[in-house]
Amino acid sequence: MACIEARGLRKAFGTTIAVDGINLRVEEGRILGLIGPNGAGKTTALNAILGLTPYEGELKVLGRDPWTERDQLMRDACFIADVAVLPRWMRVRQALDYFAGVHPRFDRAKAEGFLAKTTIRLASKVRELSKGMVAQLHLALVMAIDAKLLVLDEPTLGLDILYRKQFYDSLLNDYFDRSRTIVVTTHQVEEIQDVLTDVMFINRGRIVFDCSMEEFESRYLEVMVHSEQIAAARALKPIHERQVFGRSILLFDRVERQQLAALGDVRTPGIADLFVAVLSNQSGAAQGGTR
Amino acid sequence: MSTPANTVPASPLESQVTAPAVISASRRMYWSVRRELWEHRSIYIAPLAAAAVFLLAFLTALTLSPAHRHEPLDIPYEFAAALIMGTGFIVGIFYSLDALYGERRDRSILFWKSLPVSDLTTVLSKFAIPLVILPLLSFAIAVVTQFVILLLCSAVLPGSGLSVGTLGARMSFFHLSLMLLYHILTVHGLWYAPIYGWLLLVSAWAPRAPFIWAFLPPFVIWGVEKTAFRTSHFLGMLRYRLTGPEPSTTTARSGNLMEMMSALTPVQFFSTPGLWVGLAVAAIFLAAAARLRRYREPI
Numbered sequence: 001m002a003c004i005e006a007r008g009l010r011k012a013f014g015t016t017i018a019v020d021g022i023n024l025r026v027e028e029g030r031i032l033g034l035i036g037p038n039g040a041g042k043t044t045a046l047n048a049i050l051g052l053t054p055y056e057g058e059l060k061v062l063g064r065d066p067w068t069e070r071d072q073l074m075r076d077a078c079f080i081a082d083v084a085v086l087p088r089w090m091r092v093r094q095a096l097d098y099f100a101g102v103h104p105r106f107d108r109a110k111a112e113g114f115l116a117k118t119t120i121r122l123a124s125k126v127r128e129l130s131k132g133m134v135a136q137l138h139l140a141l142v143m144a145i146d147a148k149l150l151v152l153d154e155p156t157l158g159l160d161i162l163y164r165k166q167f168y169d170s171l172l173n174d175y176f177d178r179s180r181t182i183v184v185t186t187h188q189v190e191e192i193q194d195v196l197t198d199v200m201f202i203n204r205g206r207i208v209f210d211c212s213m214e215e216f217e218s219r220y221l222e223v224m225v226h227s228e229q230i231a232a233a234r235a236l237k238p239i240h241e242r243q244v245f246g247r248s249i250l251l252f253d254r255v256e257r258q259q260l261a262a263l264g265d266v267r268t269p270g271i272a273d274l275f276v277a278v279l280s281n282q283s284g285a286a287q288g289g290t291r
Numbered sequence: 292m293s294t295p296a297n298t299v300p301a302s303p304l305e306s307q308v309t310a311p312a313v314i315s316a317s318r319r320m321y322w323s324v325r326r327e328l329w330e331h332r333s334i335y336i337a338p339l340a341a342a343a344v345f346l347l348a349f350l351t352a353l354t355l356s357p358a359h360r361h362e363p364l365d366i367p368y369e370f371a372a373a374l375i376m377g378t379g380f381i382v383g384i385f386y387s388l389d390a391l392y393g394e395r396r397d398r399s400i401l402f403w404k405s406l407p408v409s410d411l412t413t414v415l416s417k418f419a420i421p422l423v424i425l426p427l428l429s430f431a432i433a434v435v436t437q438f439v440i441l442l443l444c445s446a447v448l449p450g451s452g453l454s455v456g457t458l459g460a461r462m463s464f465f466h467l468s469l470m471l472l473y474h475i476l477t478v479h480g481l482w483y484a485p486i487y488g489w490l491l492l493v494s495a496w497a498p499r500a501p502f503i504w505a506f507l508p509p510f511v512i513w514g515v516e517k518t519a520f521r522t523s524h525f526l527g528m529l530r531y532r533l534t535g536p537e538p539s540t541t542t543a544r545s546g547n548l549m550e551m552m553s554a555l556t557p558v559q560f561f562s563t564p565g566l567w568v569g570l571a572v573a574a575i576f577l578a579a580a581a582r583l584r585r586y587r588e589p590i
Contacts (some may be wrong), residue, residue, distance in 0.1 A: 028292030052404060052588065070585070071409035081401035084590075086395065087330065094329050102408050104314045 001063055003028050003181040004049055011044050018044040020205035021057070025199075028148070029178045033192055035275055036202035042185045045202065046153050049183070050079050053137055062148055075104055079151035088127035092120055099141055110143035114174065130140045132163035136160050139167060143175045150175075153183040164188060167187055168195050189272045199271055199276055206254035209278045222251050222269035223260045233263045240277030251277050313394030319408055324424065325414030334420060338429050341378040342436040345371050349440060367440055372433040372471055375481060378431035383421030383483075387490035388415040390502045391584060398589040411497055412492065414581040422485040425473040433475075477560050478535045485569040486532065493586065495580040505536045536563045 018153040019041045029259055034087055036042045040291045047053040050072030050142060059066060066074045073105040075113065075147035086095070091114070101230055114135055115122070118136045135156065156164040172195060176182060199216060201209035211219070225233040225248050234241075236259070252260060260266045328334060349367055391414070394400040404414065441464060493505040512525050536559075560566065 001526075010292070047588075050405075054400070054586065067585075070404065071407050071412075074405060075408040079405050081405065082398065085393075085398045085400075086400040087399040087402065089330050091335075098322055098326055102314060102319050102406055104407070223520075 001030075002026060002060075003030075004059075004061050004183070006049075006059045009048060009059055010056040011041075011048060012055065017051050017205050019048065020057070021151040021206070022202075022207055023077050024185065024207065026181060028181055030197045031176065031182045031184070031195060031231075032198045032200060032222060033113070033196040033271070034183060034200050035189055035271065036201060037279075038186075040202045041205040042202055043153055044205075046079075046151055046183070046185065050077070050081075050151060052081075053097070057216060069120050076147055077149040077151065078145050078147045079153070080138050080142060080155045082157070084131070086126045086132065086138055088125070090126050090223065091122070092124050092126075092137060093122040093139060094098065095126075095137070096122070099144075106141075107144045107146065111140050114140035114143060135163060135167060137157055139262075141171065143170070148180060150180065150182045152182065154186055155184065156186065156188065164191060171195075189275065190270055193271050196271075201275055203279055203282065207272075209281060213263065216271075216274070217268050220269050220274055221250065221257060221260055221266050222249055222273065223264045223266050225264040228291075229263045236260075239281060240273075241252055242273075250272075297473065314407075316412070319412055320416055320419075323408060323412060323421055325489075327417060329388075329418050331389075331420070333382055334386065334425060335428055337382045338375050338378050338425075338432045341375050343369070343497075345374055346439060350443060353443060368437050368467065369491045371436045371440060371572070375433040375436065376429050376475060378485070380479060383425045383479075383487060384490060385422055386425075387417070387487045387504055388494050390420075390491060390498055391495040391580060391587075395590045397585055400587065400589055409581075410584040412580040414495070414577055414584060418487060418577055419492060422480050422484060425480045429479070430472050430475045433471060437467070438464070450579075460480045473557075477557075481566060481567060482532075483536050484573035485576065488580075490575035492576040492580045492583070495583040531560060531565065532569065536565055537558060542545050 002025045004024060006024040009019055009022040009024065010017070022045060024050060033163075034038055034042050034045070044053065044202075048055040049066060051061075051066030051073055052119055054067055061073060062076050066073050076253075077185075082228050090098075096111055099111070100108045112122075115137070118133065118140070120129060120133050120137055120140075126137070129137065139155070156167050159167070168191065171182070184192060184196075191287055193213075196213055198212050200207055223233065224244075227247070233250050235246075236252060238254050239253050240251040251273060257266055316572075349371075394403060462485055493502045497504040509525070510528060513529075514524070516522055516525050
């Protein structure tokens with residue numbers, strides 16, 4: 001059974017189509033990065049998956065219909081919707097009490113263990129914590145839940161680089177194992193490139209690109225081409241070309257590494273570079289999409 | 292530059308097979324209600340403050356004006372109870388209006404929805420505050436306040452023959468408390484249920500300013516009825532809901548509040564159609580509020 005399975009998932013707000021017929025299948029044990037420009041429909045798609053918004057089409061998350069069975073789904077799935085949704089009046093200890101009180105898979109000792117590694121005190125109120133500490137607290141709560149699916153929507157928005165790094169480190173080291181599935185959206189694509197097992201680009205409510213990171217690394221290569229060989233390089237049909245400090249960087253899909261090595265320095269592109277390439281190769285109207 | 296993601300070491304976490312503990316519905320309800328008390332501390336602070344203010348005023352009056360010593364001593368008891376219950380009622384109104392609106396305004400609804408608690412449980416736990424918690428709290432605080440008054444009176448008026456066991460000639464302290472409990476549970480709980488239900492519904496729906504959305508529609512209905520039909524059935528209905536069911540016997544109309552309250556026997560109260568209509572309306576409001584909450588997103 002796939003962790004998330006969607007067929008023809010669609011969601012419109014009035015005349016605006018936020019999600020336009022998405023087909024999606026996320027297997028167990030993957031870490032999927034959902035990348036897209038603002039307003040691409042990422043959050044709407046995630047909200048549908050989490051049972052926060054009604055939708056058209058077929059959608060099963062862990063075998064359940066999220067819209068009608070949100071409360072049961074949340075025993076096996078959890079999410080961090082935003083950095084700042086923890087109620088500001090709540091004390092850290094109350095959050096632990098409450099989770100232990102209502103969540104069958106919450107391990108209080110584990111959460112306290114995570115919190116002990118931070119400077120967060122149990123008696124503090126959320127409003128007294130810094131933004132980074134709130135994110136740490138939320139992550140500690142969520143990681144202490146033995147869930148099958150974790151959804152993170154911009155979990156590190158507005159945090160500084162140290163907190164961001166720490167966030168993904170603890171997620172990988174203390175939480176992720178092969179039986180869990182994580183779906184994450186973020187604008188800091190470069191920072192999570194090493195974390196992901198799969199990547200998906202979404203633009204204007206549609207999935208425009210979808211592949212595993214293994215495939216990504218074997219298919220795409222980026223070459224900083226020597227100027228005298230630019231014509232030869234262009235003959236190999238790069239999918240994208242950009243200028244950096246007066247030198248051309250060409251992005252190739254399914255071209256032999258040896259062939260490219262003769263043209264210049266070859267390397268694996270960043271997800272962000274491929275994202276820009278994919279989006280600008282779309283219909284001219286999609287040109288505005290940048291990361 | 293990027294390592295194959297599959298070489299990321301699998302977490303050393305032993306996925307110990309914890310038997311999924313089952314959390315009963317009543318436990319979820321208990322913690323949901325506790326959560327409300329954490330967030331809205333005015334639920335107990337306001338009635339306590341009312342009691343404290345009352346006691347302070349009473350003590351001042353008692354020490355400053357000895358001339359009043361021989362007045363009937365039952366008035367402060369009733370006034371204290373009415374003050375505390377009234378405070379509880381007002382807190383209940385403001386609480387209900389904010390309960391499902393506040394969580395959308397501060398975006399915490401996204402946090403609460405990430406937990407395995409259904410919308411209906413959430414709405415019912417919020418309904419339990421004005422229906423059960425506030426009346427019981429008001430009752431407890433009122434009884435303690437009355438007891439303190441009694442002690443103060445006994446201390447100040449040692450020769451008046453007043454003992455802790457009796458309250459004037461009318462009734463025992465215990466009897467008074469029992470009547471108060473009866474009144475508070477029937478009127479403030481069950482009879483007012485549709486009022487709280489309406490406020491919760493508005494608070495689940497209102498895009499902003501739930502206070503206006505709660506009080507404007509009744510006002511408009513009253514105005515339209517008044518101008519179009521020259522009747523005031525709606526106003527009468529509201530007044531009936533606010534004042535409570537009238538005792539059918541007129542013998543109790545002695546002007547004594549406590550006696551009026553208790554004049555309506557449980558049989559009479561529970562056979563009043565208005566009670567059951569009100570409870571049915573409250574159930575509809577709550578079901579609608581729970582359904583609405585499912586659709587609601589942060590504002």
